[in-house]
């Protein structure tokens with residue numbers, strides 16, 4: 001990194017902070033002052049120390065780091081412009097990349113990523129429509145096809161066959177993933193030089209997984225979300241436990257207070273509070289698992305499954321236009337979350353003679369065949385976008401369910417402004433039960449903490 | 455306390471703690487800016503150990519507040535020794551109640567707890583508030599007060615202000631989200647699993663008898679398990695335990711039998727063991 005002047009550094013810091021704020025990281029002035037002090041204490045010579053120092057002063061949580069790193073790379077770039085020398089040709093790059101992957105040398109890989117973007121990633125000739133594409137770079141370079149070559153290379157260098165060699169392919173794949181990330185970062189940096197970093201920092205840096213809209217999440221983002229189920233469940237369980245404790249607090253147990261006071265000479269110093277031990281509540285989930293909302297319902301089902309010991313009973317029903325109980329599939333599915341949705345759709349009877357959602361029929365079938373699942377201790381959650389494909393919403397069925405249950409909530413993954421547009425029966429259902437917008441994992445976490453019975 | 459980030463690394467290493475650049479940088483800044491350090495990360499990555507190492511480097515006393523569900527002011531800050539006060543009252547010397555009262559609310563009857571201990575006296579101290587996420591949310595208010603002004607008010611005695619601020623480390627497993635206000639007081643450090651090279655050095659340091667090639671294999675296998683979707687992935691603590699176990703078993707390389715027999719040290723859940731066995735091509739476990 002060429003050392004920028006003091007004024008330039010404070011401009012960059014301001015830009016960095018603004019970009020982080022735009023991504024929802026809450027940074028006060030206190031943190032900005034700390035960050036400036038960190039820069040002064042660490043100096044600019046070592047970019048990685050600077051990165052860690054700014055992260056330590058500006059961030060407050062682990063999840064923010066994945067936004068921070070790409071933004072930092074834009075405001076404190078590795079360098080300016082392209083690499084020196086003429087651009088490398090593809091075969092030569094592949095050759096050198098293979099050997100960098102074999103030795104696992106990250107610095108070398110970063111240098112090669114810069115060369116690759118420079119040589120293979122440029123497109124367009126006229127200013128305004130030109131740019132740098134990581135997609136094009138990787139498509140031309142095809143690092144994933146180097147696997148066999150790298151494997152042979154490592155095998156040839158190592159002493160002899162070894163137990164851990166069976167892990168080699170996965171290890172190489174992870175290194176290739178790292179390289180792909182380096183290429184993406186380099187392409188963003190080059191584009192930012194053209195278009196201004198403020199814009200790129202806002203547009204081209206992915207939000208944290210918990211802020212991604214369920215309805216628009218890609219496959220990789222859904223996979224990342226699934227990995228957050230266990231930690232999120234742990235967090236929610238602690239919050240539920242705290243709510244439960246507060247609910248149980250209250251009246252003083254006189255007998256136990258007096259018994260406890262014997263050690264203080266009969267003076268009752270520590271009032272003992274009576275503990276209510278209410279029976280744990282029951283939960284019933286009705287989940288639309290049709291293609292349009294499956295990302296949302298899969299995630300929620302996994303989360304509820306992970307929380308199951310908070311309840312005396314959890315039963316889960318899935319529907320598209322017919323409804324079937326999937327509690328058992330979910331219990332066994334916890335070990336294989338990726339496969340859960342597919343298994344539910346394969347093994348349960350969810351569709352009749354057509355394949356699209358029909359809330360009216362599904363709710364009706366539930367009210368008729370499974371009404372015993374719902375009683376005065378049950379809280380019911382309906383998950384879905386309430387898009388009935390123009391068929392009858394069957395409001396009496398939902399009313400019937402809500403009357404039997406202690407509470408009934410509806411979580412809708414659609415933006416509130418979309419409710420009621422097209423074939424959405426959301427406003428009609430919302431007239432009968434509490435309906436909440438639930439677009440992201442973050443919103444779901446908040447709602448679950450607030451709404452789950454304790 | 456430290457002259458540079460490298461100085462931090464070198465001196466921590468001398469106590470047996472191998473710091474990543476992120477850890478060394480943040481410790482350096484916490485000292486320079488005089489701010490508490492909040493360390494988050496999975497179990498067994500050396501959060502607690504870091505505080506101990508800093509104390510050793512600084513020649514400071516380690517004062518530890520271990521948090522748990524239900525920890526309260528009387529455990530964290532101070533408490534009056536009621537039993538002793540009652541005894542003193544019933545000893546009934548020849549004096550007025552006012553005199554008695556002044557006497558029983560004096561130092562002699564005060565039980566200081568870690569937060570108060572840490573801000574009293576002139577000797578250097580490291581205050582470790584361990585597993586902060588286990589404490590109830592109310593305790594955070596207390597921490598916030600103490601960590602903002604480094605002073606504590608005991609109504610009967612007055613306000614006690616630190617003459618020398620301790621170096622403060624809070625740790626958390628993130629089982630509960632700590633409040634925004636507390637986070638703002640602190641520098642934030644996430645310690646994740648170390649990279650391969652660092653973990654190899656940790657293993658070699660903690661289990662010196664282990665062959666270098668075997669240490670490398672150990673770290674590779676652990677790395678592969680961490681990449682899997684397990685209920686509980688092995689941490690550094692487990693890597694070290696496994697290395698010790700292998701040493702005790704007299705293994706000089708890894709093979710199916712050794713790995714299968716010692717897998718229980720790394721993984722605590724039976725379904726994780728089964729998954730790992732499939733991944734590592736171990737025959738039926």
Ligand SMILES: Nc1ncnc2c1ncn2[C@@H]1O[C@H](COP(=O)(O)OP(=O)(O)OP(=O)(O)O)[C@@H](O)[C@H]1O
Pocket residue numbers: 470471472473474496497498499500501502503504625627656690691694
């Ligand atoms: N960087 C390191 N250098 C030396 N030893 C380490 C390092 N990281 C972890 N260890 C070792 O790992 C073990 C676990 O560390 P420690 O108890 O501090 O973990 P922790 O993060 O506090 O875990 P928990 O959340 O369970 O309290 C210790 O024996 C420690 O010596």
Ligand SMILES: [Mg+2]
Pocket residue numbers: 501502503584625
């Ligand atoms: Mg610990």
